[in-house]
Amino acid sequence: MKALLRFEDVALRRGGRLLFEGLSFELSPGERLQVAGPNGSGKSSLIRLAAGLLRAERGHVERTPLALADDAPALDRELPLGRALQFWNASPETAMDALGLSQLGLVPVRLLSSGQLKRATLARVAASGAPLWLLDEPLNALDEDGAKKLGFLVERHLESGGAVLAASHQKLGGEWRKLELGQ
Amino acid sequence: MIGALIVRDARRGFTGAAWLPIVFFLLVATLVPFAIGPDARLLGRIGPGMLWVAALTAALLPIERLIEPDRADGVLDQLHLHGVADETIAAAKIAAHWLTFGPLLFVAAFPAAALLDIEGRSLGRLLLSIWIGTPGLAALAVAVAALTAGLPRAGAMAGLLLLPIAVPLLIFAASFSADGGNQAMALEGTISILLLAGAPFVAGAAIRASRT
Numbered sequence: 001m002k003a004l005l006r007f008e009d010v011a012l013r014r015g016g017r018l019l020f021e022g023l024s025f026e027l028s029p030g031e032r033l034q035v036a037g038p039n040g041s042g043k044s045s046l047i048r049l050a051a052g053l054l055r056a057e058r059g060h061v062e063r064t065p066l067a068l069a070d071d072a073p074a075l076d077r078e079l080p081l082g083r084a085l086q087f088w089n090a091s092p093e094t095a096m097d098a099l100g101l102s103q104l105g106l107v108p109v110r111l112l113s114s115g116q117l118k119r120a121t122l123a124r125v126a127a128s129g130a131p132l133w134l135l136d137e138p139l140n141a142l143d144e145d146g147a148k149k150l151g152f153l154v155e156r157h158l159e160s161g162g163a164v165l166a167a168s169h170q171k172l173g174g175e176w177r178k179l180e181l182g183q
Numbered sequence: 184m185i186g187a188l189i190v191r192d193a194r195r196g197f198t199g200a201a202w203l204p205i206v207f208f209l210l211v212a213t214l215v216p217f218a219i220g221p222d223a224r225l226l227g228r229i230g231p232g233m234l235w236v237a238a239l240t241a242a243l244l245p246i247e248r249l250i251e252p253d254r255a256d257g258v259l260d261q262l263h264l265h266g267v268a269d270e271t272i273a274a275a276k277i278a279a280h281w282l283t284f285g286p287l288l289f290v291a292a293f294p295a296a297a298l299l300d301i302e303g304r305s306l307g308r309l310l311l312s313i314w315i316g317t318p319g320l321a322a323l324a325v326a327v328a329a330l331t332a333g334l335p336r337a338g339a340m341a342g343l344l345l346l347p348i349a350v351p352l353l354i355f356a357a358s359f360s361a362d363g364g365n366q367a368m369a370l371e372g373t374i375s376i377l378l379l380a381g382a383p384f385v386a387g388a389a390i391r392a393s394r395t
Contacts, residue, residue, distance in 0.1 A: 054394070072258075
């Protein structure tokens with residue numbers, strides 16, 4: 001089976017500091033991998049590198065189409081949530097339902113709380129249809145219900161042959177392969 | 184995606200403060216007769232040049248909202264992940280910015296010209312010079328916005344960057360609208376096209392470099 005994400009002997013340097021080197025791993029369909037480690041160990045940088053938003057100092061990264069959820073929601077603040085999500089995907093309704101946002105479709109994005117905004121960001125990823133999900137600190141600002149709903153979404157995504165790479169120092173629901181940075 | 188991006192940016196421009204540069208432009212046009220005096224012949228002679236200076240400074244006002252909000256909000260990153268080239272993003276932003284700036288400036292040029300006693304054929308030349316020059320000005324504004332995105336005091340920096348580069352455009356636009364040489368028009372058009380052709384690459388490279 002073809003890997004959805006492959007790191008081969010990757011090194012990343014940022015601001016003159018070597019964050020990691022010799023990093024190799026593969027993510028196959030149906031797999032989930034949690035990048036863990038203390039603050040500043042390069043979790044978010046690894047996610048951005050996997051997304052292709054940063055370039056590796058050495059090594060090689062191969063990726064399939066992917067969707068990224070980080071701290072930047074990338075939703076137009078003045079638009080109602082439903083329409084803001086539609087800019088990225090024509091029909092975000094199912095994903096909005098799955099994250100408990102269906103009541104908020106007409107509320108302008110700028111009025112959402114940070115937890116609701118996090119759910120909206122995750123809905124954008126869930127609606128994308130991309131086989132690979134990259135989640136940077138997905139539990140930030142999420143309440144218990146939100147975390148549970150995210151858990152369901154991840155399960156369903158894995159069952160349909162997707163893969164998830166998440167960076168978090170918290171415990172994520174379900175069984176995750178671990179990748180420790182900063183040791 | 185590109186069409187959607189142009190529509191989105193133009194909508195954001197119009198629902199935002201698209202009127203601000205235009206009001207500023209009209210305000211400067213109103214100030215000139217107060218400063219120079221009501222001599223109609225003198226006003227008619229310096230008017231087109233003054234209006235171009237006003238247009239140039241008005242073009243500075245929207246710069247901070249052209250690129251920076253989308254960079255800070257992750258929109259530029261997400262577009263990259265959707266496979267849109269940074270140069271394409273820049274080109275779409277230039278088109279959208281011109282839509283919210285060029286036509287409004289064109290309309291505002293009528294009352295501004297009336298204030299400065301610009302009439303008849305020289306009004307026609309002024310309007311033509313606006314059609315020819317504003318696309319280049321919009322391209323330059325987006326390039327400068329991309330270069331200064333995320334910097335502290337980006338607004339002031341943008342002025343220092345944009346105004347010197349806009350000098351050739353100003354020279355030929357003003358000289359064409361003042362005495363109507365065909366050569367000046369050709370040169371204004373050339374500079375506008377050069378800016379339009381180069382700006383997407385400069386802005387695209389700046390967007391790429393700002394991704395850290």
